[in-house]
Amino acid sequence: MFQDFKLVDDRPVVIQVKEYIQRLIIKGALQGDQKLPSTREMSGLLKVSRNTVIAAYEGLEEGGFAYAVPGKGSYVSALAGYLAEDSAEAEDSAGWQFDWRARMNDYAVSAVELDIMKPGIRAPKETISFTSIAPDEHLFDLGDVRRAFLDRMAIEGQVLLNYGYAKGYKPLIDYLMRYMENKGVDISGKDMLITSGFTEGFDIVLSALRPASRRGAAICENPTHHTAIKNLHLQGYQITGIPMERDGIDVEELERVLQQKSRTFDLAYLTPSYHNPTGIVMSPAKRSAVMKLMTRYGIPVIEDGFNEELRYSGAHIAPLIATAGQGNGVIYIGSFSKVLFPGLRVGWVLADRELIGYLESIKRARSIHTSTIDQSILYQYLLNGNFDKYVRKARAEYKRKYELTKACCEAYLPQAELSGDGGLHLFLTFPTGVNTRQLLDACNAQGVIFTPGDRFFIHEGEGTNTLRLGFSRVADENIKRGIRIIGEQARSFLRT
Structure with a gap:
């Protein structure tokens, strides 16, 4: 016994020793009322x-796993016998297995089918x-x-570590209300809910507007944000897509669809600025x-306020x-997620x-509520005047990459x-002879990957000749090399 103990570098040694002995007690290797080795012997x-x-034994006593007898040493708590029995019963019940796949409802099955991130695009690190x-x-x-x-923790750290409010952190709400007012929004009669990013806000709104009977x-643009398509399907919505033109949604087609009295639309989802994809x-x-x-x-x-801050030319559009x-x-x-700290999961409705x-x-x-610490950090960052400075720097760099x-x-x-x-991407439409799924396979073999455009379209089989190029995290030399490789492979597809 005690021969399998191994230290790791990134945790306090006392905690590792305590947890090691605790596991032995739970597994029944150390019995109730059994005397533990002396501290000198155990060391x-x-x-x-x-x-x-000594500190580890004190921790075991605090946790109820051991007790000390003055002048005699430390002993395993009687609790260990029950823990060992529970552990043995758990091992005996290993044959009690559910077929969880058979128990999944349509929502769970659809979530897996629509989850494009889980399978991902397998590629080496240097791709x-x-x-x-x-x-x-x-x-x-x-x-x-x-x-x-x-700054924020010094002001109200203890409050921030406790429960917050479902509606959101009020200083941030007040700031964002003024921020939206500066975009030309009439905020009279309006209010705001802070959410954990765009996706949660969208899902909450969809669930509130979904008909019961x-x-x-x-109705939405076609193509559109895949996350929106996924959540609309998961919430049970039937989607009608309206084609895009060079300056936005096809208004004539939109009016034609709306004039059809055969259906009533419960909502429209639109991304008017720097539309994705x-x-x-x-x-x-x-x-x-x-x-x-x-x-x-x-x-x-x-309205999806996607990437509104990343305007590289032209006047502000409300x-x-x-x-x-x-x-x-x-x-x-x-949300600021596409321009500023997506790790802070903060969005707003x-x-x-x-x-x-x-x-x-x-x-x-x-x-219950979005992380109050995340909200407060974002608020203080904005309050300190850092956002405008950061956006100027980010806009200049992304504009340069966009033009390249x-x-x-x-x-x-x-x-x-x-x-x-x-924004942070370009969208390409090839002649119909180019299937971008096949093009992706060919490019992947050459060390380049991109996002096929068909996943942004409403119906299967649409957009098979399109792709999205995200450039924000790609080095200049790789932008040049990667696009050159895509061009070489695309030409071979066109020749055949």
């Missing part, structure tokens, strides 16, 4: 200091990857983040036309919720005050039509 057996063993549209962590100003954390019906910015004229149609047909709009004025038909879901009241209760029932990627695509992929007015 020799485990090759640790005697003081370490040039254009799959990510996350921000480049090398741009993060860690000193400012550290200062924000220390039938499947929901949603096409990168297109909806024109002001189309924004106005879309809002008039949604108002006429009484369809609430979920979000749809600003276009709506005092109207309450737009639900805006925002800005909508009619009454609706937020319902969403707050759903949020409380599901997850665009130039490389024009040089090496002249056969592909490009779209993307900003």
